Amino acid sequence: MKEKLVLALAEALEIDASMINTEDKFRDYETYSSLTELSVLAMLDSDFGIEIEMKEFNKYLTVQNLIDLVSNK
């Protein structure tokens, strides 16, 4: 799950997967914006079947948080 999430996140944010560390705060990546955020939300829906409210999504800060989210689904 970890690998799948990291690859999908890298694709959504148009960055290299090798740049992603699990403790990173993903909103700090340079390519993160209100536009690429949509790609992240779309990725969670299409690749992991996760429908999430923004109030909930905003509580997830790190890449590890996202890994936990998709692993616990």
Add this chain to the structure above:
Amino acid sequence: MALLTFKNVGISGLTAAVPGQVIDNYSHDQFFTRDEIREVVDKIGVKQRRFAGPDVCSSDLCFAAAEELINGMSIDRREIDLLIFISQTPDYRMPATSVLLQERLGLPSGTITLDINLGCSAFIYGLTVAYSMIIAGGVRKVLLLDGETRSKVYSQKDRKTAFLFGDAGVAALIQRDDRFGDSWFSLNSDGSRADLIKVPAGGYRKMSSGETVTERVVDEYGNIRSEENGYMNGADVFNFVIREVPRDFEKLIDYSGVDVNAIDYFVFHQANSYINNYLAKKLKLPEVKIPSTIEKFGNTSSVSIPLTIVSELKDLLTGHKRIILSGFGVGLTWGTGIVDLEDCYIGNLVEI
């Protein structure tokens, strides 16, 4: 759960009007750099839009479309018993714009006139009102007008909305005819999400004042708008749409018993190309059956579904066609419709 079925009533003609003024988004650079613009525009897919001038209202666009429809189809104005005007950019707070259009179009005083204040789902809501009145009896023909000048609602200094919206108006003729088979509709609303797309001031909850028209920087990105400009929380709307719209679509397919493969065209509200492409992919629909005008007209709110039919399907609607309409947005409200078209008259796109 509002699911509706109608028999022997349908859309027999459709026309559209757009302002002549074309806004080319990539060079719409009064307030943002070309690089900033390219990033936004590439994602939302809106290359051009039409902007109504200061003297042109939604009703003027609808009037032009209605004249095209009435003349093109040689409609007897005395047979129009109901005129519906759909818009969130009316001429006045009062009276209702539909009444003004009754007079302008030379319709008799026996005409029922009605405004519907809804956004991107409204054409589908409007169809169900028109169909219901006809089924109730006494109403022979309905003129369904749907117009928006959203360019006047949103700040051109807020990049979240500055490149998205355009203006247009349409006119549809609805009537009873045995040629029309069954049609089905699903309509929904969720007022708990009213804040996601909103013009906060200028109504009676927060009346217009010097303060409400003052532009302010509203976020860390330097976007600027007043409380009388529209606001949109794109991420929340996106999440909502990708969850609820496919659900409603499947629900109506189940309810109607229609084979989705037998549908000729799927016409979605033109929200932005990112949402629209995502919906098509999620629903696994064939691209060739999904007409799109987001590139040339942008998001025209409730007008986008019928505008897309006029612009993209004009020569493709001879004989019997069955199409699905899907609208979603401000309210939030959303709806899906499955309708039959039988040699539907489509007028030439009018520019004013």
